[in-house]
Amino acid sequence: SREAVAVPTGGELQPEVVQTFKTSELQGIVKLFRQEPGEGVLRWLVRAWDNAGNTVMLLRYELQQLGVLSQDSQVRAQMSNPQEPDGNEESPSLYCWLAAAVGAAYPSVGELEAQAGPWKTIAKGVQVLRQLGMAWAVETGGKNGPDDTLVTKSIKATLLRLAPDELKPSLLVVVMAGDGWVGDLAATLMQLETALAGAWPRAVQAAKGQQSKGQAGGGQEKGELRVPRKVLCLDLLQAGVCREEINGKPTADLYKRWMQLPAAKRSTRSEGEKGVERSKPVEPSAPPSEWQLPRPY
Template structure:
């Protein structure tokens, strides 16, 4: 029910003046039956204005239909991103603006303990540690907290790429050379193990060995016996039977022509 007054505020509905009969004609636009019932016979907003604004009329109708602030706060749902969290925050601010008579908008509403608790309760678990200190430290208005959350979103977005680069850097330190790093990333351990086994390497010499050692030994195999080349060559079809290699023959001088 607070979404309509919030949209009216965001679209300068506080400057659109309506008479009571004009508001009654808008009741069909409300999807909430309780608000629609109030708009059919709208209560007079607080103040002495003869023609209150559209925003003031809507706030009064919603406030009469939902006199409890808890009912309005309960309309907010869980959120996953900070951008969505800012929308939920402004929704909670709108609920309190209605509770206080609809003279101000959601951004000018003071951040109450209830707003803080509800926003944190609906937040995703992975963001709660970062949000806790930020939200609890704010002692101003909803618009101020929204701006702080935007800054937090920017900070978290900048930290993710650095964390990814750091993780990749630590992974690279464990590799023995650029060629080996490329090979380990492209060749799964299972492929290394099977190729070595089919090439005649005894099972006890490869079982339990580090992937780095398997890769070094795999690179000494002839290219025809490697399912995946170090440059990402197309792997063979393992569903086809592998022909046994020919027995080794003694080396001979080339025959003269």
């Protein structure tokens, strides 16, 4: 609902339209923006941004009725007596209110970064990257979203620390070179995921015809890729594994150790092909045109 309020302008009263919400409308806001059980504050704020929380304008007394939005007791306490977000807006956006409440509850950016957890896939890594971007967006006043935050050294270090070991060699150059916006680095990571995924079909093709052959010393487990023993040995040797740790070991054990190598160190040619070709890391270029970061609607 909208309510007309008289505002003095040059000695005359001029009507100004101010947004107010009915109880039912506030309940709708709670349903859309409520923090889920177990959902960290950074992930919650990113979701509030993606759901266009920066377009929902609220007066202070309206926000005080929305304390149930947060599962975090510290944030909920701040929302009961909210601090005015930076700026002169009469009714700041819900996103600005929430960012201010989280910033007051967690005044150290380190406390917020600690909310991000380990990740296993690049897609999940992008989510963690945007959460770290949100931590710095809150630290700098909560005016921008996570994608429009500059990549800091702390963001890089935390993202790499939380990454799985097998992806760190491929991520290192890409992440350390990311000196622009979080949104740009997120797009580059998605491009990297596409490049790394391209090596998998070649590995499957290389394994065709091997599934029916028994491996000396025992084969890989059912349902896993079949890779010739000599390829496993060669890759492990070139990766720095001592020959004494390879000779006489069951093929199944060698295979498990081979799978722990970075993708760039695992051969992708079949046994019958000449030489051993490695899937070289591909330096990401422009992000795929079909993928876009979430934007407020």
